[in-house]
Amino acid sequence: MAHCDAFLRTHLHDYVNPDVSKRDISSALAAFTDLRPHRSTFVHNDGRQEELVNIDGTIPVNYKRVTYNIPICIYLAKNHPAEPPMGFVKPTQAMSIKPGKHVDSSGRIYLPYLHEWTPHSSDLMGMISILTIVFGEESPVFSKAVSTPYPTTVPPTIPIPTVYPEPFKQSDGTDLERQIKASLQSSVEENVNRRVGEIWAQVDAEMTTLRKTHEDLEQGKQRLDEMLKKSDRETDKVKQASAVLLEKHAQINEAITQLENRDKVDIDSAIVPSTPLYKQLLNAFAEEQAVEDAIFLLAEGLKKHTIDLDVFLKEVRELSRRQFLLRATVQKCRQVAKLPPLTV
Structure with a gap:
């Protein structure tokens, strides 16, 4: 096959x-x-x-x-x-x-x-x-x-049949009519049987085709049912995702509304130390960073010959001394505030 x-x-x-x-x-x-x-x-x-x-x-x-x-x-x-x-x-x-x-x-x-x-x-x-x-x-x-x-x-x-019909014998009209009727009946029965056989064979073949078609339709129905179930599952997932998305969208809109309704914050007053110790720490750290920038700019000026070497050495010496004291202050303040030490 x-x-x-x-x-x-x-x-x-x-x-x-x-x-x-x-x-x-x-x-x-x-x-x-x-x-x-x-x-x-x-x-x-x-x-x-x-x-x-x-x-x-x-x-x-x-x-x-x-x-x-x-x-x-x-x-x-x-x-x-x-x-x-x-x-x-x-x-x-x-x-x-x-x-x-x-x-x-x-x-x-x-x-x-x-x-x-x-x-x-x-x-x-x-x-x-x-x-x-x-x-x-x-x-x-x-x-x-x-x-x-x-x-x-x-x-x-x-095998050839050994029994033959008897020769026709002349008879009256009734017998002749009866023989003709029997002959016609036999012929009709033969034709009807033949036609019934053809119709039966055709119907049987059509029934076989219909059974095969029915089996194909049943298999197709099962596949469609599976596809519909899968589609329903996917629809449920989409609905759940849509619900989560709407919830997050509502949260974002609420947060935006809250931010819009808040008073404007002054940047300068936003960072205010809560204690004198933190204020000293902040000022010392800011000044130390400023000194660092000043030393960098002096070095750039020396490279471009905008200042003399004597002026550079004098200013760097004073700024370095100041930077050392500021760094010591920062480390001491962090130690008192129980903050981890600052690594340079």
């Missing part, structure tokens, strides 16, 4: 509906295991040649309570299933075609099922199922030795 799937995937590439055609062929091959897929040249009635995929082999037919294997070949059009398939009986060398109501002298198969073919409800399995019933009523082939279907698993001849 895997080989058949690979073959179909390869040779259905130029078909209009490769997936539908592959599924239709696979269903028929699964039901009738003596059929095999092929691809060969098909010659149309107008002489046009076309490479088509076909299924070739035998199908079991119960003819007069004996099972025979009838060889057939069914070609699929490129736009399958928009057009009905083309079926043929392919007799072996020991067989000959027996033209009838459903098969012509070339072996071409004709069925009401093909005439009423619909792309969405008809399929190969339904066609072949009807063939097994139709060929069971009227054999499409006969052995070249005797006019019987050619068997593959039983002797090639069908």
